[in-house]
Amino acid sequence: MAVRSVSKLVEQGFEAVEKEILECKDCQLHETVTNKVISKGSRTPSVVFVGEAPGKNEDETGVPFCGRAGKNLDGMIEYMGLSGDEYAVINTIKCRPPKNRNPLKSEIKACKPFLEAQIQLLNPKVIILLGNTAEKAFCDGDKLEWGVPKAVDGKYTLLKIYHPAALIYQRSRIEEQNTLIDNNRHLWELE
Numbered sequence: 001m002a003v004r005s006v007s008k009l010v011e012q013g014f015e016a017v018e019k020e021i022l023e024c025k026d027c028q029l030h031e032t033v034t035n036k037v038i039s040k041g042s043r044t045p046s047v048v049f050v051g052e053a054p055g056k057n058e059d060e061t062g063v064p065f066c067g068r069a070g071k072n073l074d075g076m077i078e079y080m081g082l083s084g085d086e087y088a089v090i091n092t093i094k095c096r097p098p099k100n101r102n103p104l105k106s107e108i109k110a111c112k113p114f115l116e117a118q119i120q121l122l123n124p125k126v127i128i129l130l131g132n133t134a135e136k137a138f139c140d141g142d143k144l145e146w147g148v149p150k151a152v153d154g155k156y157t158l159l160k161i162y163h164p165a166a167l168i169y170q171r172s173r174i175e176e177q178n179t180l181i182d183n184n185r186h187l188w189e190l191e
Contacts, residue, residue: 004020004026004113004114005113006113006116006117006120009113009114009117010117010120010121013121017117017118017121018038020114021038021094022036022038024036024094024110024114026110026111027095027104027106027107027110027111028107029093029095029096029097029107030095032095032096032098033059033095033096034059034060034096035058035059035060035061035062036062036094036095037054037058037059037062037063037064037094037095037096038062038064038090038094039064039088039089039090039118040063040064040065040088040089041084041087041088041089042084042085042086042087042088042122043088043121043122044122044123045085045086045087045122045124046087046124046125046126046188047080047082047086047088047124047125047126047127047128047188048087048088048089048090048118048119048124048126048127048128049065049077049087049088049089049090049128049130050090050091050092050115050127050128050129050130050134050137050138051064051089051090051091051092051130051131051134051163052092052102052103052130052131052133052134052137052163053091053092053093053096053097053100053102053103053133054091054093054094054096055067055069055096055100055165056096056100057070058091058096059095059096064089064091065089065164068165068168069163069164069165069168070164071164072164072165072167073089073130073164076161076164076177079178079181080181080188081185081189082188086188088122088124090115090118090119090122092108092111092112092115092134092137093107093108093110093111093137094111094114095107102133103133103137108136108137112137115137115138119156124156125156125157125187125188126149126156126157126158126188127156127157127158127159128159128160128161129144129158129159129160129161130161130162130163130164131160131162131163131165131166132160132163133163134160134163135160138158139158144158144159144160145160146160146161146162146180147159147160147161147179147180147183147184148160149184149187157187159184159187161177161180161181162176162177162180
């Protein structure tokens with residue numbers, strides 16, 4: 001596995017990071033992937049949503065959150081009042097694990113420099129972690145409370161909310177998710 005420098009990736013910019021992701025063979029996932037999934041949305045967002053791993057639809061299209069979970073995410077974004085230039089969507093890993101299994105620690109580690117470089121290049125005010133897998137990948141073992149913001153080194157604020165796929169199977173959580181969003185609107189709404 002190559003050791004990638006986050007600062008070098010950031011220096012090279014978005015296009016170089018995307019090229020490196022497309023060429024990456026640092027874990028076995030590149031052997032079974034159809035399309036690597038890099039990002040969608042603004043390059044100057046105030047909010048970045050971090051998902052876990054691409055699913056079947058994402059693998060087919062190369063676009064994050066384009067299936068049923070994506071429709072839920074679109075609904076959340078609309079509920080939050082964000083316009084297209086105010087958000088971006090990325091995943092902790094860029095290749096679909098076989099049979100939609102959870103990403104392995106080694107796969108998360110292999111993609112972590114890409115995730116960190118994307119965050120630095122996007123430079124958001126708020127990073128919304130969609131579910132526990134995104135939290136584990138991004139926070140290196142730190143636990144966040146659902147819907148409780150955490151300021152990080154004056155750079156950005158982290159917020160963990162439910163993954164949009166969880167809301168497909170637990171419709172009762174939609175109201176709870178909306179409450180988490182309502183309680184944190186001050187993080188992304190302009191004053």
